[in-house]
Amino acid sequence: MMGRTHGQHALPTTLGFKFAVWTREVSRSIQRLRDCRERLLVGKMSGAVGTQAGLGPKALKIQHLVMKKLGIEASDISTQINQRDRYAEFTCIIAIAASTVDNMASEIRELQRPEIGEAFEPFGRKQVGSSTMPHKRNPIICERICGLAKILRSLVSAALENIPTWHERDLTQSSCERFVIPEECILIDYILVLITRVMEGLEVDEERMLHNMELTQGRMMSEAVMLSLGNRGMGRQKAHELVRELAIKSHTEQRPFKIALLENYVVQKLLNKKEIEEILNPRNYLGTTLQQIEQVVKKTRNERRDRGLSD
Amino acid sequence: MMGRTHGQHALPTTLGFKFAVWTREVSRSIQRLRDCRERLLVGKMSGAVGTQAGLGPKALKIQHLVMKKLGIEASDISTQINQRDRYAEFTCIIAIAASTVDNMASEIRELQRPEIGEAFEPFGRKQVGSSTMPHKRNPIICERICGLAKILRSLVSAALENIPTWHERDLTQSSCERFVIPEECILIDYILVLITRVMEGLEVDEERMLHNMELTQGRMMSEAVMLSLGNRGMGRQKAHELVRELAIKSHTEQRPFKIALLENYVVQKLLNKKEIEEILNPRNYLGTTLQQIEQVVKKTRNERRDRGLSD
Amino acid sequence: MMGRTHGQHALPTTLGFKFAVWTREVSRSIQRLRDCRERLLVGKMSGAVGTQAGLGPKALKIQHLVMKKLGIEASDISTQINQRDRYAEFTCIIAIAASTVDNMASEIRELQRPEIGEAFEPFGRKQVGSSTMPHKRNPIICERICGLAKILRSLVSAALENIPTWHERDLTQSSCERFVIPEECILIDYILVLITRVMEGLEVDEERMLHNMELTQGRMMSEAVMLSLGNRGMGRQKAHELVRELAIKSHTEQRPFKIALLENYVVQKLLNKKEIEEILNPRNYLGTTLQQIEQVVKKTRNERRDRGLSD
């Protein structure tokens, strides 16, 4: 399929490559959650200011045993409360994760535009796009994801403001966190349910993907042509200028790039028709796409195995 | 010194305990930075859409060698750009670190109030509080820290908005990050320079700390009295009610809590004057303060050693 | 041109209508700035805490005269500083204005996608989309706008945090505002320069607009057909069901909606071929578009005249 930068056609890529990029982005979110566990999952029995004064000489031991029972670690030190950098980190991580899901949902929304039409979130058979416009197929799940991600990003401000605390505790954190923490947990869960539904039911139009690549009449392959000409002995700088010229000519005359190449005397001397067709075939210009995807799959599988999860 | 919750006197603590809490909070910021390194410090040579198509069959190897030379890892997969969750995480971590420093600076600002007067940021001999009010000693370094921390928190919104990207890259990240990334690096550096200066030159008024503890005429020790009475056989619930009553009496009559205790018939039977004085001495009600501080020092020293730093 | 909701084709609209919507959105930003003037453009000579104690009995008069000279109003009351809600409002207004410009720039970026190709930001003749991909026409001005708008949104957090102040002033505002205020003024100015350049040099492809409307083979006009059938005596509910059925049929068979209508026995009885063609012509289904645009132009012109500006 077409790879796009600035919303414009750039070079060919594959849908699998997009998924591989997302896979690692999601993996990084999981890593962040795992990295923050030892900072986040701690409890304390520390008394009014942290000194454990009312708990007797075995206070640290008591704290240790209680936390063990709760299945969490004892905080290494705390005041009346655990310091709020711990929870702010969690809110940041959730906001980053939500934005990654937003990124994926935004991609689907764009690909689902009727002018592009390459991928579609699942659409129930009985679902109606619009009562008066039954032709519509609105990416409403993805839109909902993007809308809720804005909330998850916004909660970070409150969580960061919670870090500065008056002395051994004040009450401005708890009144705030009573909203922030449940809201973010519920919303990230919901967003993950939604994106899973989207990805499991994703419809892909491969023909349209191929068709869209023809939009620039082969000019998106100009880099490949340039490199081939360079390999055939034409200096790279010269090849660059020639290809650029022919791409602009093809664009101005709205004729296939292939024709512009075939008609050119200099190109003719270095490449024959069959070679040009080979070069212009986007399937031949995917570089290390497959290798990279395989590496990603392997790395991610290993991580899952290390976490005791099945493939 | 007095430990405070809700801005009110709670139980005794020590300045060293406050520092120990901060030490671990700062350590967590260092841990976060270290944890994010493998996600952040990566580079890529991936071509226009990530497929490395123009780099030939040895593209992955070339990328690896170049990154080795740069002293960073190669990104496991990327499009034209490294995905922006990597940089958003960095901005979050910096904002958390800045808020921790804000927390410390806010504490000093409060302790430096003339009504409290327990700690003071350094003040040059020739420094003037105010041209017309030479008696003033303004905590301007700490105030500057708190002001700049607001900027560092605000940058997180922009960094999170940068995660959703159009396809294989768009240009809305770089125009934004050109501000966010240098600004946050410069400001966090400056904030750290300032807080270091504050902490190195911190002036502490120990007498004032002791004096301030007398503000509630010993009533802040009511928890200690209650526990002692409980230990002497009075039921805990009963002890609680009695102590509460005497604390309120002492408060209403504005007389020392010690007098209220000494005058009470029930207390007299269980505790003698010397014992009461022992119990009311805040130095005897610091719980595991010293143990906790020692643990913190040891843990932090070990971490520094593990990072190859001297004590 | 096609009007789009959820990124999908909805009903016809015009580019002029889009501009009219933006015109009012921009007008609202101007109104906000004008509304905040009396709250924002004030100065004060109020001494260390606001009481003007050092300025003698004529202090209010002195303040009045000095502010008159400066061309601003005297604050009705202030402490050492003007209260920070005044400046936070300004930052909010600028962030809203920037987001409106972001909205316009985002629209151009989408319309400039090669698959849509309806509008383009100006592109210098000598400008190169990409060194190896000369066919690219990247909307880099609009992308830059969207990137910088994120910064302007993020500054609001800091400006709002500046409102709570310690007593008669603290220093955490000025250290923060030294960044926020110049940065937002410079960036909004730059964004406005950029969007003006984009709009002045905007290239519009009318043919492509018409062409894109054919993408759903006339089905986007189903609402118009339904209403016409309703007007010819068929009950609205019945008309709705029939049109829906035919639109789905046209979509499934990938044949023009017009054919589906012409072939239908019930439709035939109520509408002849010429009438159907009239109904399916998007130019005949623009409702009050022109009236609304005229109203907007008139209203905006009047506002400009009231502000002493020429048309």
Place this chain on the structure above:
Amino acid sequence: MMGRTHGQHALPTTLGFKFAVWTREVSRSIQRLRDCRERLLVGKMSGAVGTQAGLGPKALKIQHLVMKKLGIEASDISTQINQRDRYAEFTCIIAIAASTVDNMASEIRELQRPEIGEAFEPFGRKQVGSSTMPHKRNPIICERICGLAKILRSLVSAALENIPTWHERDLTQSSCERFVIPEECILIDYILVLITRVMEGLEVDEERMLHNMELTQGRMMSEAVMLSLGNRGMGRQKAHELVRELAIKSHTEQRPFKIALLENYVVQKLLNKKEIEEILNPRNYLGTTLQQIEQVVKKTRNERRDRGLSD
């Protein structure tokens, strides 16, 4: 009472002056709400993309009549939706209002510190500060206000992100606003209920206010002394140096400023004891405090009257 800058004693002010400053800050919030009404309180019947195509030739009239019935204005132009700058403005205004209330609540929290003890939020007779520390009087209402204000500030990010919209509408606004708008309306209402309760039941300790002013032994009146010496013929620069010297002497020796003045030969020549006592009386150094308060009361009353409210 003491006026404070940087948390330090500056010059005398009055509690009424603080209230007058807040009164105008609250008035500005009311003004902002009133100013935004014509932008915010609008409705529309505009069809799928804003053209009113399905509503017939009298669409604008129909829209007008329906909105009249709803008691709001018709939007001057809209797409399928009202543009989101309208609602973002509302969220900003609410966040500013919440931060103003936060400012007031923060002031009470500081004044309620036992070391300051000048003002207290109401405290139910049966309320207990803490089960083991009955002497505590925690400003929990004010703390709750400050905590919730952080949420109201954070929602602004989401509201601003809602302004950029895909074409004639997308669905990412409504999923987001379903949280933001009810949450902010409920929370601002609650915050206003709380601050009203605080202000109606505010307890003020006038004696403590006077007592606290003695903390700097009269040195906070150095500005007044300097101006008086200046008025008696000593050059201002000279007076400044002398007073500064004596203030530092008084501070170093921890003796009353009055003694330092009385003992000084130069001061003796220009001011007698009675005059010095007059000058050092903070009640004589309140400048235009009363005039300013009266102006504020009058202005605010007039505004209320203009809005049809009783005094």
